[in-house]
Amino acid sequence: MFSIKKIFFLFKILTTITFGFSVSNAFASENTLVMQEQLIKQVEYLFQQNPESLRSDEVIPLSNKIIPHRNKYPNEIVTKTYLLLIDIAMNKGELATAxxxxxxxxxxxxxxxxxxxxLQVQLAKIFTAKKHYKKLLNVTEQTIKSPITKGNAKYLLFALSYRSxxxxxxxxxxxxxxxxxxxxxxxxxNPAFNEHISLLSILANAYYHLGDFETSLTVQLKIxxxxxxxxxxxxxxxxYYHLGxxxxxxxxxxxxxxxxxxxKRYAEKKSAPIYAAYAGQGLAxxxxxxxxxxxxxxxxLQAKKIFHQHNLTTSYLETLITLAQISRATKQLPASLHYLTTAEKIAENVILNKNYIIFYQLLAQMYLDKGAVDSAYFWQKKYSQALLNNKPININAKANKKQNLVDSSKARKLTLKLAEQSELTSTFASKYQQQQTIIFLLAFIIITLLFSQLVIWLRRRAKRSKNKYDAQDKFNVTLANPAQTKQLYRxxxxxxxxxxxxxTLGYISITNWQExxxxxxxxxxxxxSVGIANLIHEYTNEFEHAGLINDGEYLLFFPHQSKEEANLTMEKIIQALRLRFFxxxxxxxxxxxxSIESPDFQDIDPYIFLSRLSAAVKSI
Known part of the structure; x- marks a missing residue:
């Protein structure tokens, strides 16, 4: 039997423990709410940023904290988190994920x-990239007909552009x-609208797929x-990819x-392997x-590996077809056979672009070479049907041919006019912003000068001797180092x-530098070295550059100049160096x-060109 004192003591302990748990839960709950508020603010902040500049190392960890616990956050925040993830996926070319x-x-x-x-505009963007034009038309018509769209000029603009x-x-x-x-x-x-690049990209790609490559090229250059x-x-x-x-x-x-x-260079720089693979495919x-x-x-082969890793079946199949064509052209028939048989296994459920339907004829030829006449006939028939399917057909072409030509011409002129206006508007906005920045900086400098005038006057004497030294030191020109010279070349x-x-490039070598x-x-x-650099600088203008390749070897750049024009400057420099007394x-x-030489379009690597340049030197 427990005594009354023991019972009272146990009751006191249980009360203390219960109170402790309650206080602990209250603190934990308060910390959770604070954390949620911080995450919500972070989502709202990122949602206001330029979608192209979003970083995956910011968005993905944030989404991992919100989406698994979506029931604890407002639907508005969860939806915006999905939109941020769509932007990240689209920036990397991951259309299925988006x-x-x-x-x-x-x-x-x-x-x-x-x-x-x-969300509707993002769907339109995805359908455009996937070339699902009927789905694109449906989603844009739903968006345009929606009553809420009329009060949002930005989204109405995008919906109309995608529908166009x-x-x-x-x-x-x-x-x-x-x-x-x-x-x-x-x-x-709406003159405040500033997303001209996205708008023009939609229209430029439309003209490309329509076959009007000149208009597409003109608009892409404007972009x-x-x-x-x-x-x-x-x-x-x-x-750059669409321009290509x-x-x-x-x-x-x-x-x-x-x-x-x-x-490809820019895609690799931003770690977008899919876009780098597409660019590599274009290069190939x-x-x-x-x-x-x-x-x-x-x-x-590099592109094929990326497409296979990301399950991009159509692009993967296209690389196999091109590899088969190249293997056939280089008489590597076993390799061509391997690529064709691999491609055949995945070609059944893929609708090929008109540029790749030659694949069916390649398969027909392969089976004909094997003596499998039935299979050869099947693929040749499929090739003929694909040619018919890709032939532009218009039921009302005869009746509306003239009107369609007029409408197409007007649409083309309107798009080019829009591109010109966008360029002027954006250029004006950019210059206006620069002017505002300059005005602000000048005002800041004037105020700073007024406040620091007394300090400057007191330090003037101390700086005079230092300025004299700096003035003398500035005369000694420093040329670009070898790494910088390589970058200058590219x-x-x-x-x-x-x-x-x-x-035109000029090459000067001090042949007895080692001695x-x-x-x-x-x-x-x-x-x-300083004397030589000063002489080179003295005889070159502000648009010409010079740099070191190795000790005693110099490379000079003459843009917008022929060999004859550059040679005049080179001879002056050489004559001055020859007469210079050290x-x-x-x-x-x-x-x-x-020596003097002009690179051609294959001389991308500076070292290959420099070896040719140094081999053609003239001794004096």
Missing amino acids: FQFAQDGIKLTNSSQKTYLC AAYAMLSQPGKALKDMQQVQNIIKQ LKLRFNLNKLENVDQT NAYFSLQRYNDAYNAYWEA LTLQQQQQYSQATTEL TNFNMAKKYSYSL LTFKFNQKVVNEV ANLGEFSVTLSY
């Missing part, structure tokens, strides 16, 4: 009108023109200029190669046309090819050699 996030977001209810419209693209793809240019006219009118009524003017380079790889497609379709293979190369097709089969195969090379102007460094100490060698060398004289 579509799944969009479906998950649509299932949620009680979201705001703006969030709902944003759908109409263009479905051979209804008259309806496409009406939508583009509405787009232009809405932009005039590229806008991106650099506005410093919106996050997804510039996609612009337009050049390739116009059989401008050198330009296509440069565009695809830039697309261009190299195939130029009969550079070895390089094309290397690009295709920059000048790419710019010259992109804008089609001449580029000079052996006979004299480092101080004397440095003085000679007092600290005594009777030792410096011997020189030089």
Whole structure:
């Protein structure tokens, strides 16, 4: 039997423990609420940012904290989290993942009108990328007819643009023109609209798939200029990729190669392997046309691996077909047979692009070579049917041919006009922003000067001697180091090819540099180096550059100059160096050699070109 004191003591202990648990739960609950509020604020902040600049290392950890516990957050926040994930997936080219996030977001209810419209536009973007134009038309018509769209000019603009693209793809240019006219009118009524790049990209891709490659190329070039003017380079790889497609379709293979190369470089820089693989596929097709089969195969194998990893069946099949064609062209028949049989296994449920239906004929030829006549007949028949299916057919073509031509011409002119207006508007906005920044900086500088005038006056004497030393030191010009010279070469090379102007390079070598460094100490060698750099700088203008390749070897860049024009400057420099007297060398004289050459489009690697340049030196 327990005594009354023991019972009272046990009751007191239980009360203390219960109270402790209650206080602990209260603190834990309060900490959870604080954490949730922080996550909600973070979602709202990221949702207001430029979708192209979102970082996956910020969005994905955030979504992992919210979506598994979605019942604890408002549907509006969960939907916005899905939208952020869609942007991340689209930036990387992961269309299937983006579509799944969009479906998950649509299932949620009680979201705001703006969030709902944003989801609809994202669906339209996904359907466009996947080339599902009937689905694109359905979702855009639902969005445009929705009463909530009329009060949101931004989303109405995007919906009309996507519907215009759908109409263009479905051979209804008259309806496409009406939508583009509405787009232009809405932009005039909303001058604050600033998402011209996204809008023009939709229309440019529509014209590309419609077969109007010249219009697509013109608009894509405007988009590229806008991106650099506005410093919106996050997804510039996609612009370069579409630019490459337009050049390739116009059989401008050198330009296509440069565009695809830039697309791959930027995609790799932002860690987007799928877009890098698409660009690599474009490079391979261009190299195939130029009969550079070895390089094309290397690009295709890299792209094939990425497409297989991400389950991109159509693109994976396309790489297999191209590899089979290249193997056949290079007489590697066993490899061609391997690629064809691998492709045949996955081709049944894939609708091939018109550029790849040659695959059916390749299979027919393969089976004919094997003596399997029935299989050869099946694939040849499928090839013939594919040719018929890809033939543009219009039931009312005869009656409406003239009107369709007029509508298409008007739509094209309207799109180009919109591109011009977008360029002017964005350029003006950029210049206005720059002017505002300059005005602010000038005002800040003036105020700072007024407050610091007394301090400056007191320090003036101390700075005079230092300024004299700096002035003397500034005369000693420092040339670019070898790494910087390599970068200068690539920059000048790419710019010259992109804008089609001449580029000449000059090479100067101090042939007895090793003897000079052996006979004299480092101080004397440095003085000679400074003297040579000063002379080169004295005879070159602000648009010409110079840099070191190795000790005693110099490379000079002459953009917009022919060999004859550059040679005049080179001869002046060589003559000045030959006549220059280095007092600290005594009777030792410096011997020189030089050469001049212009790189062609294949000289992307500076070291290969420099070896050719150094082999053609002239001794003096």
